[in-house]
Amino acid sequence: MQANWTYIVLTLCVLQAAVFAWQEYRRVNKRNLTLRMLAVIAAVAALACIALPIGYTGNVAKMAKHKTILLTDGFNDDSLSAVDSNIVTTEVNVKQAYPRAKLINSTDELSRNNQLHIYGYGLSRAGLLELDSLPFIFHPASLPGGVSHISWSNHLKAGDAMQVQGVYNNPSSKKVKLVLKGLNTGLDSVTLAPKAQTTFNLSTVPKTTGKIVFTLHADTSLQGYIPVEITSTEPLKVLMLSASPDFETRFLKNWLTQNGYAVALRAAISKNKYNSEYINIDKLSLERLSTQTLGKFDVVMGDLSVFSSLSPGETDALKQQVADKGLGLIVRSDSAGKASWLQKQFAVDKPSGKEPAPAQLIIDGKKSAVKLSYGPSHIIYQDGTLPLVKTTQGGVLSSSALFGSGKIIFTTLNNTFSWMLAGSKRDYTALWSALLSKAARKDNVVKNNVEFSGLPFVNHPVLLHVARGKASPITVNGQTVASVQNADIPFEYNAMYWPPSAGWQNMEENGRLSAWYAYAENNWKAVQAADKISATKKYAGEHKITDIVTKQIHQKVRIEVPKIYFYILLLAACTFLWVEAKLS
Known part of the structure; x- marks a missing residue:
């Protein structure tokens, strides 16, 4: 024809x-x-x-190896070619979005004879383990909008501030308001810039104890839950030493009292004569500071001149309690020119000239709402110290250093009461809560320390890292979970568990009870995506395609x-x- x-x-x-x-x-x-x-x-x-x-006859190069494409959540249709045929996925939602893909049960079904390409956010850490070192080429999708990184302390003591820190990816052209909520009440918020990845820091001081679940919202969109277990503790015992009455000591004593701290105040009247006050604490003799007396407190605070005027016996007792027993010290700088062991790591620079104008301060990484006149003095940074309060220009106003098992906090701030006079109780509370929590003597109660490779999600394998002294059964929700000792860390044991439902999971080990939270799959979507992209990129870099060489075969064909x-x-x-x- x-x-x-x-x-x-x-x-x-x-x-x-x-x-x-x-x-x-x-x-x-x-x-x-x-x-x-x-x-x-x-x-x-x-x-x-x-x-x-x-037409005419010509040579065309073909690949000896076949190409397999694994689609994961977040893939882009435009990245696929119409000639791609062997397309698979393990996710039902991806199959619904792209019917051409073949749904497989697990990555175990992938053939090692084919060259594997992965599109989208990639695989979870557990999914990557199933590949059993199978190499592939990763085509990552763009990071979605939302909270991509998040961290907070899961366990707090009553009165401690909860810090929620992270990174928000905002690809839109509009600003986003990030709100931390508890019991449907806004506790803290921050406005984030458009078209940027921005770090954020939100904080609040929980008023109740027990297991509490906070929420984080971006405008009206729920990002995820923030579970925290808050334990009730004995009120922090603070000993205040004063050489003479001043507004800073007075306001601080009142604030400590109003916030439930146990306070004892020793104020000098004349040489070797003192006036003592006791609030929320039993009376005890403060005429002479011995190791027994200092052992009843968690923090001792006062001016540098007060500590410098202590007798040699009191100074030795103070050093012993700090170095051996973990007592915390908060030292306020003053005009005392006498050299002190307390200032060894905190050299103070007192430049001459005009005093700087009042400005906002950076308290433990967060900017104060109201400006404060902080004076010209600042602490010269030294190795081994940790700045806690800084100016916006980077000058250190409060810093911390270890002294044996305890901590010494040195500050040049002497008029923080100005915040209270200006009605900024929030800034005042943030400052002194941070200094007291950093300095306070730590308890030695043995706890179940449980860590995770990532946020635990329901119906996904969760790898528990349990720190314990000896091998003992681990039960989660009444179910015994097999554990394996870590070869590198002898006191750590690893256990795998699949949470059947979202919410608090109760764990018992060696007679100690603890709880951790499993998140619903629609929680922290951007965090999950960022974690998958990071883990898949790392795996692809460590398992590059070297053993599967695609050889070109030239074949004669008719070309129109x-x-x-x-x-x-x-x-x-x-x-x-x-x-x-x-x-x-």
Whole structure:
């Protein structure tokens, strides 16, 4: 049939060429006759090539290895080609979004004979383990909008501030308001810039104890739950030493009292004579500070001149309690010029000149709401110290250093009561809560320390890292979970558990009870995506395709010539004949 069609087309085209050439030859005007004859032949030849399949034989390189595409959540349709055929997925939602993909039960079904490409956010850490070192090429999707990184302390003591820190990815052109809520009440908020990844820090002081679940919202969109277990404790016992009455000591004593701290105040009246006050604490003798007396407190605070005026016996007792028993010290800088062991790591620079204008302070990473006049003095940073309060220009106003098992906090701030006078109780509370919590003596109660490789989600394997002294059964929700000792860390045991439902999970080990929280799958979507992208990139970098070499095979095939060339030739020939006829 094809041969007959070719003969018919060729016959008709030859007859047409002969007729059109005879017409041109018969014209009286013989000008450009040769060009006219060539144009006629070219036009008829173009018609023939349009009607007939014109092609040639050439070499095409093909790949010896077949390509398998694994689609994961977040993939982009535009990244796939129409010729891609072996497309699979392990996720039902991906199958619904892209029906061409074949749904497989697990990554175990992937063939090692094929070159694997993964599109989307990638696989979880557990999913990557199932690949058993199978190499692949990763095509990561863009990070979605939302909270991509988040951290907070899961266990707090009553009165401690809860800090929620993280990174928010905002690809939109509008600002986003991030709100921390508890019992549907806004506790803290921050506005984030558009088209940027911004770090944030939200804080609150929980008023109740027990297991509490806070929430984090971006405008009206729920990002995820923030579970915290708050334990009730004995009130922090604070000993205040004062050389003379001042507003800073007075306001601080009142604030400690109002917030439930146990406070004892020793104020000097004259040499070796003191006046004592006791609030929320039993009376005890403060005439002489012994190791027994200091052992009843968690924090001792006062001016540098007060500590410098202590007797040698009191100084030795104070050093022993701090170094051996973990007592905390908060030392306020003053004009005392006497050298002290307390200031060894806290050199103070007192530049001359105009006092800086009041400004906002950075308290434990968060900017104060109200400005404060902080004076010209600041602490010179030294290795081994940790700045706690700074100016916006980076000057250190409060810093911490270890002294044995205890901590010494040194501060140049002496008029924080100005915040209280200005009605900024929140800034005042944030400052002194941070300093007291950093300095306070730590308890030695043995707890079940449970850590995770990532946020635990329902119906997903959760790898528990349990720190314990000896092997003992681990039960979660009444179910015994097998554990394996960590080869690198002898006192750590790893256990795998699949939470059947979202919420608090109760765990018992060696007679100790603890709880941790499993999140619903729609919680922290951007965090899950960021974690998958990071883990998959790391795996792909460690398992590069080296053993699967794609070898090119050259195969001869027939290649069709595009018809557009013949249409152009026909149009050019006809145009020449028309123009030549008009000009003749």
